Amino acid sequence: MKTGILGGTFDPVHKDHLALIKAAKEALGLDRIVLLPTLNPPHKPETVTDYDTRLEMLKIFAEESGENPVVDETEKLFYPKAYSYQTLPYLAEKYAGEDPVYLIGSDSLFKFTEWKRPETAAAAMPIAVYPRGDDRGVAEECSRLESVYPGSEFIPLAYKSRGISSSLIRFMAETGDESGLDETLTPGVKKFVAEKRLYTGFSAIVEKLRAELPLGLFLHSVRSAEWAVTHSWLCGTGFSESFLAALLHDSAKPFSPMFPMSEYPEGTAPQVCHQYDGGYRVKHDFGIDDSAVIDAVTYHTTARAGMTALDELTYLADKLEKGRSYPGAESLRAIAERDLSAATAASLNRTAEYLKSKGETPDNLTLQAIEWYNRKNGRQNGTQTIS
Ligand SMILES: [Fe+2]
Ligand SMILES: [Fe+2]
Incomplete structure (x- = not known):
């Protein structure tokens, strides 16, 4: 008997989890999978659906999955906070006769040394790693960690995600994408999500925007929100902020400029005003x-020095959502898949070059942002001397 343990928030559980269960069983020769809903997910800066609701949803999934996974409520024992260094040894003992292996995503792998008491977690049982995004560097990191924690075993799994994530599903539910939900959720889970009205906290905002914007601009806004929430795991911003900033970034565009030009920073071009108006509307019209x-919307066109993770995510969502097809978009997308800051810097340089080629001067904030990224990159490359 060999058992794989898959932990997660499962908020919600979806068809990629099912594909992963099948792939892990096959690759590791597992007889069964144990699903372990986490009590208090680390690195998630916002509240998730409560534990009991997620547990109920997971049991519906387990029943209809055809794979007979077991739902394990171990984390409850560690209320209010369960750490892997506590749960893994506990599970190793609980499933001692079943040769247990713990499954994690590559995003957790790359943060493994930041876990609390990682040596205890690493010693508890072998850890198999499925790629989140591409599988670049996963095998190398597995061998590196094996030498950092002698006696540990990290196994890279060849698994190709279909790109479904809980964030994507929350996005679909918020924007009323029924066919998307049909494709990504098992039927019982979809019904449960609808009955409990999960992931509908922003539907009033979506409907207000839909009523106010021309259709093309509304669809661009929705696609931007999709890009943002499906890339937020790269920079650690929460679902709500990522979703709202990208969704509302152009909320003032049809009404801009909303104020006399003297109210905007000196030198602001008329087409840039909508970023400031957008920040105003987010606060005053959308509450x-x-x-x-507010800041991410306010600087989504020009960018600024000291860009935050949410600023970068929103800036890129606008430029790289799937409806964008300008020359160079594909190569920016490829950079963004692994480094949002690098993609932002590259996009800003591209914009500045383009404006200069037309004889126009980029906005002051854009020039300051480019300068800021240059200095930051210079420091990182060790070419900048500290004075
Ligand atoms: Fe815009
Ligand atoms: Fe936009």
């Missing part, structure tokens, strides 16, 4: 007080 969201 969002989160200054990170």
Whole structure:
């Protein structure tokens, strides 16, 4: 008997989890999978659906999956906070006769040394790693960690995700994409999500925007929100902020400029005004007080020095959503898949070059942003002397 343990928030559980269960069983010769919903997911900066609701949803999934996974409630024992260094040894003992192996995503692998007492987690049982995004560097990191923690075993899994994530599904539910939900959720889970009205906290905002914007601009906004939430795991921003900033970035575009030109920073071109108006509308018309969201909208066109992770995510979502097809978009997308800061810097340089080629001067904030990235990159490459 050989058992694989798959932990996760499962908020919600979806068809990629099912594909992963099948792939892990095959690759590791597992007889069964244990699903372990996490109590308090680390590195998630916002509340998730409560544990009992996720547990109920997971049991529906287990029943209809055809793979007979077991739902394990171990983390409850460690309420209010369960760490892997506590749960893994506990599970190793619980499943001692079943040769257990713990499954993690490559995003967790690359943060493994930041886990609390990683040596205890590494010693508890072998850890198999499925790629999140591409599989670049996963095998190397597995061997590196094996030498950092002698006696540990890290196994890279060849598994190709279909690109479904819980964030994508939350996005689909928020924007009412029924056919998307049909494709990504098992039927019982889809019904459960609808009955409990999960992931509908922003539907009023979506409907307000739909009513106000021309269709083309509304669809661009929705695609931007999709890009943002499906890339937010790269920079650690939460679902709500990522979704709202990208969704509302152009919310003022048809109404801009909303104020006399003297109210905008000196030298602001008329087409740039909508970023400031957008920040205003987010706060005053959409009632969002989160200054990170307001700022990300306020600088989505020009960027600024000191770009935050949410600023970069929003800036890129606007430029790289799937409807964008300008020359160079594909190569920027490839950079963004592994480094949002590098993609932002590359996109800003491209914009500045383009404007200069037309004899126009980029906005001051754009020039400051480019300068800021140059300095940052210079420091990282060790070419900058510290004075
Ligand atoms: Fe815009
Ligand atoms: Fe836009």
